[in-house]
Amino acid sequence: MSLLYPLFLAGFAAVALPIVFHMIRRAPSGRTSFSSLMFLRTSPPRLARRQRLDQLVLLALRALALALLAFAFARPYFRVAAQVGADAMLGPRIALLVDTSASMRRTGLWSAAATEVEAVLADAPPDSVFALATFDRGLTHHVRFEETLGLDDETARALVRERLASSSPSWAATDLGGALAALVEELEGAVAPGRTTRVVLVSDVQAGSDLAALEGYDWPVGIELEVRSLRAAGGNASLHPVPRAANRDDDALWVRVASGADSVTDRFQLQWSSAVGEAVGEAKTIACPPGETRVVRAPARPLAADGADIDRLVLTGDANPFDNVWLDREAVAAPVVVPFLVALDGAVDSTGRGLEFFLERIFEGTDGAITLAPQAAARAPRLDAAKNPLVLFELAGSAVPPYAILDACVRHAAAGGVVLAVVAVGGDDGRDDGSLAAATRVLRVLLAEPRLELREAPTAPDGFALLGEIDFAHPLFAPFSDPRFSDFTKIRFWRHRVLELPPTGRPESAPRVLARFDDGAPFLVERMVGPGRILVVTSGWGADDSDFALSSKFAPLVLGMLRLGAGPDLAAATFHVGDRVPLPPAGPAGTRTVRRPDGTTVTIPPDASAFTATESPGHYALEDAGRSTPFTIRIDPRESRVEPLDADRLARLGVPIATPRASDPEATRQEQSAELEQRQQLWRFLIVLALGVLMVETVWAGRLARRSVTPVN
Structure with missing residues (x-):
């Protein structure tokens, strides 16, 4: 048996107190009654020094109670406890959880992590069992307990060192909560009799860590977490763009530069760079003191030289440039060309502000990413669904376009593109100048409805028509489904056409009305052709027909039609390292590849719906049957929040935090002794035994007191 706090044995000296009290004085025992004491002088009783001990049982009970209390405070324990079996002294299970997220790329952090792991291995007791896992957005196992169980101590430690040396920080975000929950659930399911379990977290524990998985998580009993926090030198500054909605009124790029509280400088430079790391153009100096943030206008992007894309903005002057x-x-986005076919045999727009005028105003704001290509509908155009996701077809003349043009439009929709036919025909005051008949023949081909009829709508009583019914469940109108944006009643149509669609026995392939005027006539009709679609608008947006182009709904609807033809808008979507990138259906060839930032290519299985090999930031490109769709992978901005996590945050989530194990052998022995004593808790038995002795002493003393009173008659 051993004692955790042997100094408390000094309490055994208190056993002498009952003996001293028994020996000091003795009052006369017994009582004698006399008839009268009035003639006797009063005197105090004479006390005699005790020459020998009596009431030995009472004395022994009192001494035993004091001895038990002193022994309990000394916290005794058995080094080899019979009640826990022979496995009680087995070494603990130590699961090392090492952070490999992007923030660990800061100067010195990874080497510091290796040093901490080495310290844990050196401090571990003999016969310990080790496991090693790393985490960023997910958990990766490198060494499991089964691999080190049964190995000698040095071999087990060497295996952990070897596997850690093959790891390195990634570019992904930090899902600390998910990693802890996943690892602890595995440890809880693997029972190890006689071994304690401890998780040692080696991380910078930065404020940007995701802890959502620990919200409401019931941490299992018997597994504690030891945190080995790492700190980087030199501070950190980050660069992120200001969202477009928060930009100034101009089209310039505005960025946010944040300097950490521990930054060692307050001067930084912004400069454009090529993909090969060559700085281009003038650098802009930014003054940002430590702990503050600056929103500044980025320097203008210089023109590309020598065929190199100027595709990145770089912040220099930071000690930790990972972000x-x-x-x-x-x-890197491929330019989009929108063919604008005009079936026109005479000018019908009297204002000079027709369909083409307003379309050019929209596409001018895309900095050349989308261009309009007007051409007469005289011969079949060469259309590519990749480069021409949207084709505009204006029906505004009495001449019927060649069938080859209409067939090219239908085949373009079958390839995944969108064809928008705008019916801007009819003479003034509703007189038909022959264009309605021509438009009817065109729409019968495009909508595959040979009995379709088209006529000019009569003038409304108020002089204009409004939109009355809209299908907000359709992807084109879904962005307007919010009540704040769903009001289309401000758009006025001076002229529109009535499109009469005959009933059909094929409802799945019949044209679908997406929007109607308040008189019930269709405004927007859709026909699905394979993965693509043909849209028909029965009123133009020129000044002669409506004020549709002047409304806030016009540009989003036109760009929405463009997105319907482009499929998943990979170039415009925001992806971070580790994200799943959704892929459009495979083309006719069936072979798809993704070109990564380093120039290597990855073949995509034909049935794959997403690309998951997004391990590094940069520009990627999906290649499918000659069509290249670029998309960009960036570092998660949460990784820039490198200030330490609140020390009590994990504890508030119910995670039991243990103090790091000391490297001093004597301290380690003390911790092992405390662990054994805590498991056995013999002091509880001793306290209960002392209370029992005191109860017996009380009963015995009461009996002696009653026997000492002897009445005399």
């Missing part, structure tokens, strides 16, 4: 590059996806 100092912003990738501009617009620099």
